[in-house]
Amino acid sequence: MLSLRYKADTSVPVEVEGLTPSAVRNLSLAAIQHLEVFHGNRKLPLAEFFDASGDPTDARIEFEGDLAGVHWIGAHMTEGEIHVRGPAGRHVGSEMTGGTIHVYGNAGDWVGGEMHGGLIHIHGSAGHLVGSAYRGSTTGVTAGTILVDGSVGNEVGLTLRRGLLAVGGACGDFVGANMIAGTVLVFGTCGIRPAAGMRRGTVGLLGGNPPNLLVTFRKSCVCQPTFLRLIFRRLQSLGFTVPSEYWNASYGVYHGDHVTVGRGEIVIRELADVAQ
Numbered sequence: 265m266l267s268l269r270y271k272a273d274t275s276v277p278v279e280v281e282g283l284t285p286s287a288v289r290n291l292s293l294a295a296i297q298h299l300e301v302f303h304g305n306r307k308l309p310l311a312e313f314f315d316a317s318g319d320p321t322d323a324r325i326e327f328e329g330d331l332a333g334v335h336w337i338g339a340h341m342t343e344g345e346i347h348v349r350g351p352a353g354r355h356v357g358s359e360m361t362g363g364t365i366h367v368y369g370n371a372g373d374w375v376g377g378e379m380h381g382g383l384i385h386i387h388g389s390a391g392h393l394v395g396s397a398y399r400g401s402t403t404g405v406t407a408g409t410i411l412v413d414g415s416v417g418n419e420v421g422l423t424l425r426r427g428l429l430a431v432g433g434a435c436g437d438f439v440g441a442n443m444i445a446g447t448v449l450v451f452g453t454c455g456i457r458p459a460a461g462m463r464r465g466t467v468g469l470l471g472g473n474p475p476n477l478l479v480t481f482r483k484s485c486v487c488q489p490t491f492l493r494l495i496f497r498r499l500q501s502l503g504f505t506v507p508s509e510y511w512n513a514s515y516g517v518y519h520g521d522h523v524t525v526g527r528g529e530i531v532i533r534e535l536a537d538v539a540q
Contacts, residue, residue, distance in 0.1 A: 267325075284339075285341065325345070331348060345363060348365070350369045354372035367386045370390065379407070380408065396419055403425045406426050415431070415433035416434075417435075422442060430451070438456075438457050448468065456475050461523065466491075470532075492515070
């Protein structure tokens with residue numbers, strides 16, 4: 265395992281894009297320390313910011329320290345594991361295609377931006393635009409799984425194409441906006457206008473006090489969807505907690521958004537189940 269302990273004391277952002285398990289697994293520690301990272305708009309050696317130790321050949325990197333100002337951790341990752349022992353900055357796992365990232369703390373905006381495969385698990389809260397498309401892109405996440413144990417901000421799952429995104433806490437506004445397909449589950453409270461403009465896919469508002477839906481969604485039925493239990497089982501196998509009251513609850517199913525093709529769905533836990 266390659267261990268990178270963050271030692272810098274700077275308010276200027278540090279960007280480590282390209283520092284992935286596959287990129288360093290065949291390098292010596294000396295070569296790794298000479299890799300260039302961005303400090304603001306300047307390129308400086310990695311050794312200016314991190315103490316490196318260990319063996320990178322097992323395709324595992326462990327970051328340690330307060331990395332809230334360190335961005336693009338695991339961006340473009342294709343294999344291996346990254347573990348972050350502390351908070352992380354923006355763009356964790358951006359455009360990754362494989363591998364696993366665990367952040368044992370909070371993370372910034374754009375977690376899993378335009379992700380194409382792999383697993384990201386934030387064992388804390390995250391910022392805005394988790395699992396979303398970048399501005400100007402027509403397609404966001406196309407594959408993979410993003411788990412956030414805590415709360416998240418606005419525009420989560422924007423233009424999601426495929427994949428699974430689960431939020432254990434509260435979520436901001438416009439979750440699942442312009443979704444093309446895929447699944448977003450929110451186990452806490454949710455902000456306004458969920459799934460606005462969605463074409464297909466599923467947004468699950470599983471916590472109490474759901475927001476008013478747009479008038480372009482129509483209620484279809486109340487049921488106990490089998491697919492939700494299958495997803496819950498998958499989430500638990502990945503270490504994500506699904507409270508027992510969700511497994512056998514009844515859910516209202518609403519189809520829309522009928523301003524588009526109208527083949528998406530929002531599932532909301534029925535008030536009788538929430539009150540129990």
